[in-house]
Amino acid sequence: MDLGLRTPLLDFFRRGEVARDVRLMAAEGAIAPRPLEQLGLLALLTADHDPDIRETAEATLARIPASLIAAFIARADVPTELRGFFEARGVTPAAEAAPDDATPVADPEPEPDDWIAELAAGVEGAEGERESTVRQLQNMSVPQKVKAAMKGTREMRAVLIRDPNRMVAAAVLSCPKVNESEIESFARMANVTDEILRTIGQTRGWTKSYGVVSALVKNPKTPIAVSLTLLQRLNDRDLKGISIDRNVPEPLRVAARRKVVQGNEKK
Numbered sequence: 001m002d003l004g005l006r007t008p009l010l011d012f013f014r015r016g017e018v019a020r021d022v023r024l025m026a027a028e029g030a031i032a033p034r035p036l037e038q039l040g041l042l043a044l045l046t047a048d049h050d051p052d053i054r055e056t057a058e059a060t061l062a063r064i065p066a067s068l069i070a071a072f073i074a075r076a077d078v079p080t081e082l083r084g085f086f087e088a089r090g091v092t093p094a095a096e097a098a099p100d101d102a103t104p105v106a107d108p109e110p111e112p113d114d115w116i117a118e119l120a121a122g123v124e125g126a127e128g129e130r131e132s133t134v135r136q137l138q139n140m141s142v143p144q145k146v147k148a149a150m151k152g153t154r155e156m157r158a159v160l161i162r163d164p165n166r167m168v169a170a171a172v173l174s175c176p177k178v179n180e181s182e183i184e185s186f187a188r189m190a191n192v193t194d195e196i197l198r199t200i201g202q203t204r205g206w207t208k209s210y211g212v213v214s215a216l217v218k219n220p221k222t223p224i225a226v227s228l229t230l231l232q233r234l235n236d237r238d239l240k241g242i243s244i245d246r247n248v249p250e251p252l253r254v255a256a257r258r259k260v261v262q263g264n265e266k267k
Helices: 008-014 020-027 035-045 051-062 066-072 080-087 114-123 127-138 142-151 154-160 166-174 180-188 194-201 210-218 224-231 236-243 250-266
Strands: none
Touching (some): 008 166, 020 035, 020 051, 035 080, 114 127, 114 154, 127 154, 142 154, 142 166, 166 194, 180 210, 210 224, 210 236
């Protein structure tokens, strides 16, 4: 099913790369990303090959007030295909669109689970306790990590964004709580996957921030195509820095040097 909505998390589900227990958790509404993404995820799961998951997704959609869905599908950023999915079910766009709210439209557990709260306290605790809790977080199952990415704290997300499982890291980016300063810190990390850096660099809402743009270009792990595109937005000081930075790829350094020369010629 193509709902016209593209996000890293949704793409994993669309490609069939998600285990049954995680799909079931999402169908229950327990994976609670931003409202538009969650509506797309639930709609996608109504066509899952597993009948239990299809029925669960249908039941979750049924408990969301039609008026709430109508307000969300009235938003200008809703793809035509996703809007059509709900219109075919008798839900038409409301006269007034929903605001840009990060609260999930379906969440069976609005408050963090006790184990998430305990992990959060440990990650923020003393050094020894923190190291032990980080190891515990790293050794959890994928469904637990995904849930922690959605419901945990900033400190927990900083651990999970580096997880080798790409879907866990994608869940961090889909967390409604993640903010611009966190995205900038992720963009500086050399120990995240290049896929995460590519996603950040291709998300317009995040690259409105100069700090995010600068961090991505300076990160040697950022895919070169992304860095070269964002290079055009750097100020003169950062361009000069990139032009002599031997940690970044040579094509990026050459492109920066060329722009510095062009800038000097115009003066």
